Amino acid sequence: MTSSGLSSLEHPRAHRPPLWARLLSALQKPWLKLRIEQPEADGGFDPSRPWCYVLEREGTSYQLILDRACRESGLPGPFEPQPALERTRSTLYVSRRRSMPFVRRDRAVADTAELDTLVLRAAADPDFDCQLVPVSIFVGRAPDRSTGWFRVLFSEHWAVTGWFHRLLALLLNGRNTWVRFARPVSVRELLDDGTVPAKATRKLARVLRMHFRRVRTAMIGPDLSHRRMLIDTVLASPAVRDAIVAQAARDNTSIEAAQKQARKFAREIAADYSHPFVRSLSFILNRFWNRTYDGVRMHHLDTVKQAAHGASVIYVPCHRSHIDYLILSYLLYHNGLVPPHIAAGVNLNLPVIGGILRRGGAFFLRRSFKGNALYPAVFAEYVDTLYANGTAIEYFIEGGRSRTGRLLAPKAGMLAMTVKSFLRTPQQPAVFLPVYIGYEKLMEGNSYLGELAGQAKRKESIGGLLRSWRVLRNKYGQAAVSFGEPIELRAHMDAHAPQWQAERLSPRAEWLNPAVDSLATRIQTEVNRTAEVNAVNLIALSILAAPKHALGESDLLAQIRLYQTLFTRVPYSSRVRVCQDSAEDIVAHGEKLGWLVRTSHPLGDVLSAQGDQGILLSYFRNNVLHLAVCAGWIGCCLLNNREMSRASVARAGRIVYPFLKAELFLPWSADEFAQELERTIDVLIAEGTLDAREDDRIVRRPGGGTLGQYQLRLLGHTLLQTIERYYICAAVLARSGSGTLTAGELENVCHLTAQRLSLLQELSGPEFFDKALFRGFIQQLRALGVVTTNEQSRLVFGEQLTDALEDARLILSREIRHGILKLTPEAREAAASED
Template identity: 55%
Template structure:
């Protein structure tokens, strides 16, 4: 039964209007945006609604939406005017089938409203733009046929609008915008005549409706021929066609045909019906494949997007990334972006489907094909100029190790240059972290990391791979990171960057540094939005043991420690952590088939063996950066019982640039120092470390102690990185200066790491990843520890000797000996084995001397002596019997 308020509300409309609304009410389900639009109104001024297109169904929907939201009725007379209704449309729809829009109508009602305020300065009218979309609400799909009549940019006739209303009425969105004070707008345009003001107001409203429609259902691209023609007629492309024709001695027409063929290979053919149909299919597909897909911080990303050209830049870990992002964005009411995909995915059947879903294809390399490069650059520029949201993966390919790969800046350069050409719409980069609990491509990744060639994508291969769909892959998380605006970065790089917009081929000298900073910031913000799931935590714990096995009690304690570390010292405000308790995490790991329980009378053991252990390293690497600071502190106590805080800080500052470059950590040197201090304090609170000497000296328990064991587990997650660094340094010293190139050093390091992996305990596949060695060597060159001579050979600074000395504090003697033996290096003279020495006494008084004034991290004379004492003490321990070697 209707309430008195609803009865009063309906009495404002004609009886036939109310009857139609009553009859069609079961066919309509409205979702308001915002849910409580009444909060948008300002004061008691009369309200006049303006809708984009005239239509009986639109009036019915608006009337019902206002009634349900408690807003003034659009069917009531507007006070102080001759208007019988408090609503008008910008365009009138004519015709029964196709329809035509007439845009003469808004000036008359706007003129009436303006005249009603003349001579009455106390009067005001609130203009509320209302956008109505029938068949766009993403929470429900009603069938294949209804997709054909979903909301789009075409102005349809009354018959098609009626079919859309009947088929998709339950998927209706009514978007209320903030009201515009007509009095305030008039005061701002005091010198403008009322007729001209009405025309200007109508243009502003039409622009507003176009912007809202583009945000909800996507930009108006009509057909890809529209974009293709625009690209081929652009001046840079015409010049490139002319140049190609002259260079290859062919006709302009033939060169044009070649450019046209390239464009048809590249361009997306975005189709709203296909996207909605794909969403219909994918909903059931995801339900069979995953146990759930969650998004975090999407509300923040959505709030930041209006008014910007949005470029989504997710991490790339699976082929499912493309579909997951598009599906989740569409399901959340956001337009699906155009996605840059490798041309290897342009397969029969699959390629056309992806193309209509917004994929545009690019070749792996543009080298040697100037025409293709110009055509592709112009296509990207056209998309940005038209306000089309885009998505691409700056890693260039899927990560086979679980770490973020070094960025490839090609698409970023194109995006920045396209914006510089036409900076009408600011660009916003939206990083997204995609986290899985199991990967469909896991086994193929293992093969590729072991040296097998990457299998070429094919339709037959895709059909053969459908067997993976019989498995379950747990949960998936999409975490939206802190967005990055391009304009402030350009302002910081050059105050006159806008002057470059006049030349489409301009390459300012600061462009490279801006793109590099942008790429690094994107990767950092992706990592800051990491999602820590139960599989990540199990991998961090179990893979840090020699046999990848732990007693259940130890594993429970380690999981509790890791969760406490991430909760008390959160990596960022965008990081998310599983709410599961440690016992639930273990149970979940068993259900997912990652870990195996071995029953034993003295207590069960949890283990991971063989192929699952290698696969699990992928999920450890996803979140390795979150525990990097804790792992560094713990590494300092792998082979030392005692170290000063200042020593941990000093060595941390030396090693930090290399860890930062590998894991894309967010802090500068000072920020990392703060994190180190906070981590040390956490370990002290948890009883893993003790302090002496007024807190200046840190000490761990003996090797058999539970606290020492927990520290060792944390340390081993990062120790392989330091072993890789030592391999590179030892190999370089072994070959000597001016004898080896950077590429040759990479190969030597990779072979050394592979052999070391065969001779020692099982190591993670990325231990011999050439890209990681390349990144370390590049960082050495950036810091001028290593440089290239005139012949392209590597030369190095004496600082390498200091790095070798510092490595003795962190790496075990056996590992250093193994590396030196494989490389044949004599750069480090290891001391001869001394007789066993007893457990050292408590720290000598010299370690607790009060330091001279100055920052604790500065290396003054007394601290140098202290550091030498610690290293000397460590060397004494190295000669102890095996049972005491780690004490």
């Protein structure tokens, strides 16, 4: 795993290592396998000038590993003499190992004597310079199938170890050794900026120590203190001390009693991260993925590696399954990055299970912070401590797992805490990494189905966990993890709240909540921009738009190919990945996973999603529905219109786009959406799904009975239910009258209307009557000023709403519009009787 960098400059290896080194290297060779990483492109290393490798710690084994890495990379070796430096070897150390008197324990002692010699030499000779190449070595960092349990004890960690421990580490874990070369550091540059030699030495030593600490943190995690010491740090903070005093005053109890309660909260919250445990868990998960999944695909890992150095990384994935945090932590660890500390609901803090999760990095939070001012103070300080330590953190801003496959409206509590931590210590940079996680089948599918049908969510318990083991006997296809564009918090704050630096410590800054809300929306938008379209997504998009969820085989194949073409030729973003398997292979895969049932027929086989499979498939359609918005809108426009001008399609699209954008976290402005519509129309015309006339200004449905007309109808039905839901809300509001309903009453009436309509028309997908989606639409109406609230909290509107209803005539059939209008008064009466 060698990248172009330092090794791009060839260097003849004229000097052989000493005999003892060659002998030890030969003994070491069978036990050693290296993963070598170097700077991208030109590393800036010039072997014709004086140079020296810098290692973090002293040790013969490190020199031998470095020599092997240099030979494999075509670099000069560490045993080469440096006459220009008056050195017999080309290696120096930032710290050396020293044993404490009368105590059998090793410790690292800083050693700047050799650095001081180089700095003084450069100060005396203006033409002298030396290139210092930092090299980080980690033995036993990456597990593989041959790794045994005993090897965990000798994996890489922060403690300074002796020669015997390092020997066992090499014997047990040497085949999983990482070597990272960094860009050279120039001694001359430190002196040229006017720094005196003594300060230059200290600065150089500090720079090297910080570099090695950052790399070690990125590889194995921060050097966390014992959990008890971390809790003591949290409780000793001024914010928590003040909260303890305030709590004692409110409860009329002693300070000691409030301190005891605060410590109880901290113990409930805090993780107990263990490197050996994480390595042990990686062995179990390795077998789990191989047994349960057909593979796990990962995209844009380079994004994570670039962001992980020198910044506090906050992973913000979408939340679709309990597998999310396992799969993300496993992939990060297996690829040389530290697993994050994960914010988990306190409902998972079960006996035994809670301890396991804590050792894997989980820290627990309550669903609500109301009712006790001390708990949020302790929790916020704990998060602040993790952030200040540079610990990678992971949390789900949706608040819970999505039951419909859509991204949920974000809850900004954890985001606000993280932003406040940054405001307290802005010198510690923060980077948010959105993560898309996709599956072809969900372990929780049946439980989601029950919850969507109205059953109460089952409370987590040990018994429920034991009963769930039977799901592991099934196969769940492939999974995918894709990392989105990093969001640098400082740049985001500069863009959305330019005054933040001057007012960062203000407790009631008016710009804070809007900045956090915009950050939450941006994260969700970036998650969607890095989606992977798998085989099941393509099947769900195609077959759920058909009557009875059934298509002839040839029609299904053609629709899958059309979606592949659209997503490839009109890419949603450069990070989206689209399954490129043949349509035949995709259908076969769907049958293998049980999503499709084939019915043989003399005129051609029919493939269908039967029973509950249609509802479950809607989950996977919703994962990627945002990618099909443009094609879906064009199809909707031509469902009930023989032809339309491009300008009319775009004009109507601009009206509905703000609601689509808010619901599906779309990335475009209204003008950009219109441009996307134009590009999509061009592809549909090229594919025969649309006809055009009058120099392409007018688009029309293909002739009746053609494949193109049928495909266009399927495209339209993919988005039709969303548009119908918008019409239900606008129609209920208009027929009720301005100033009649509150937002809550409108939401309830809309829910009942949609629920009734779905029963009458067999509409698929429980999200059609999801109250949360109606709530979001109402909020968007208020945000756009279409409706306002009077003194009685009732919704007031004007002509803009009635104009929107008139525009709906272009899209919705008379039958659907009349059916909605007929149900509206009945739903109002039912909602009133429930109240």
